[in-house]
Amino acid sequence: MTDQRPTLADVARVAGVSRAAASRAINGTYGASEAVRRRVRAVAAELGFEPHPVARALATGRAGAGRRERIEVLIVDPDPEAMSTKPFYGRVLTGAMRALGDRDIALEVRRVATLPADDGDAPFGRLLINVPGAAGAAFARRGRTVALGRSAPGVMFVAPDxxxxxxxxxxxxxxxxxxxxxxxxxxxxxxxxxxxxxxxxxxxxxxxxxxxxxxxxxxxxxxxxxxxxxxxxxxxxxxxxxxxxxxxxxxxxxxxxxxxxxxxxxxxxxxxxxxxxxxxxxxxxMPVEDEAASAVHHLLDPALPPPGRLPTRLTVRGSS
The missing domain is CATH 3.40.50.2300 (Response regulator)
Incomplete structure (x- = not known):
């Protein structure tokens, strides 16, 4: 006999949201607005959807693996010493952590020489650094994405002047x-x-x-x-x-x-x-920490107005 029970994909389709958004709405994890949460749960009740208890535990971080929502900072830089020799990246992480505060969201950093071939286990959101425009657009189509620096048309970005x-x-x-x-x-x-x-x-x-x-x-x-x-x-x-x-x-x-x-x-x-x-x-x-914090705030709440250019200022010292 074929199992006709509704799936999470069915709920997402009827509610008009992504599967990931439906999962967050049903499980009460971070990243779903109250309006989306109400709509998804109403659709789930109408369809008679009941989440599997093991899947629910994984989604909410209560499984043995201790899974949490995460934001990935994806850095494309061929220099293997980049994280220690370029202060920019440390300042990005400082700003990102400042924006997350005490939220139960992990910050994951990945430096790659070239972009990965596939998405794998997609995070809650991505902060892109040095990602080429076409690739940035592809990431944006798969989930919440903000670039540091101008990227492809349609990809939200935060940048200094x-x-x-x-x-x-x-x-x-x-x-x-x-x-x-x-x-x-x-x-x-x-x-x-x-x-x-x-x-x-x-x-x-x-x-x-x-x-x-x-x-x-x-x-x-x-x-x-x-x-x-x-x-x-x-x-x-x-x-x-x-x-x-x-x-x-x-x-x-x-x-x-x-x-x-x-x-x-x-x-x-x-x-x-x-x-x-x-x-x-x-x-x-350039206010790198503020750029990164602004980017993370927009990952957490895409309804925020698009960020503008952040001001820069010249500090004159002894070298000139």
């Missing part, structure tokens, strides 16, 4: 009389492209030529790029590095070639991390 920050860095160098300016930009990502655009727009308006080298937000590449810039233009009197980690490589190259910071060459970074403060580096501060 990168363009404005690049503008501030360039204006500072122009206004302090620097004439022969170099720049170590970042990889071809939206945030790096925005910083570059803001910087170059000011330089074009001031008729300042810029010696450009491409970086990848690592110290090693920025060091090599700065050596290339100095070899091609020995009289450089300023360098903009599009992140603080890159600025550390630039400072190393300047020291090794006998240039004095900032008497001979001014240096400005971007991030405003603890590295900048420790190195007395002028840097454009």
């Amino acid at each position: 990168n363009d404005g920050g690049g503008h501030q860095a360039a204006a500072h160098l122009v206004n302090t009389g620097r004439k022969r300016i170099g720049a170590v930009f970042g990889p071809p990502t939206p945030c790096a492209d925005e910083r570059r655009a803001g910087f170059m727009r000011v330089m074009a308006g001031a008729a300042r030529p810029v010696a450009v080298a491409d970086g990848d937000f690592t110290r090693a590449r920025a060091y090599a790029a700065a050596r290339e810039l100095l070899a091609g233009e020995p009289r450089l009197d300023a360098v903009f590095a599009s992140c603080d980690v890159s600025a550390m490589g630039v400072l190393q190259a300047l020291r090794e070639t006998g240039r004095r910071v900032a008497d001979d060459v001014a240096v400005v970074g971007f991030d405003g991390s603890a590295l900048a403060e420790a190195a007395d580096l002028s840097s454009v501060y």
Whole structure:
């Protein structure tokens, strides 16, 4: 005899929600609004759906495995040392944990060199970092997703005013009389492209030529790029590095070639991390912790209004 008992999928279909949302509504776990919870439970009662006790225990975290809802921070970065060498990621985790507070939701961090082939056990929500636009859109179709930085159209994101920050860095160098300016930009990502655009727009308006080298937000590449810039233009009197980690490589190259910071060459970074403060580096501060907290708040409550761009500001220190 065929078992005709209604399934959770049946309840989700009739209620017009995803299977995961139906499960959360029935089991009373975090992430379902009161309206959705009432609708799903009404449909379940109408269909005569009764959750299996073992499945219910798993869904609510009362099984032996101690399962909890979780938010995954998915980071695409080929650098195996990225979590320890790039302060940005630590600041993201600080902001995410601040937003979660004492909620019974786990924060799971996954760094991958390339995106995984499949979704596997999908989390309650995902915070995407450095995920290409098309892949970000695919994740967004499968569940709650917020990107840090502009992604594909239709994918919610939180980002600082990168363009404005690049503008501030360039204006500072122009206004302090620097004439022969170099720049170590970042990889071809939206945030790096925005910083570059803001910087170059000011330089074009001031008729300042810029010696450009491409970086990848690592110290090693920025060091090599700065050596290339100095070899091609020995009289450089300023360098903009599009992140603080890159600025550390630039400072190393300047020291090794006998240039004095900032008497001979001014240096400005971007991030405003603890590295900048420790190195007395002028840097454009971006509120990473606030970005991450805002992203998590939107994962918890998608009904919140879309976040705007968060402001950046240049902090001038001894390097410029």
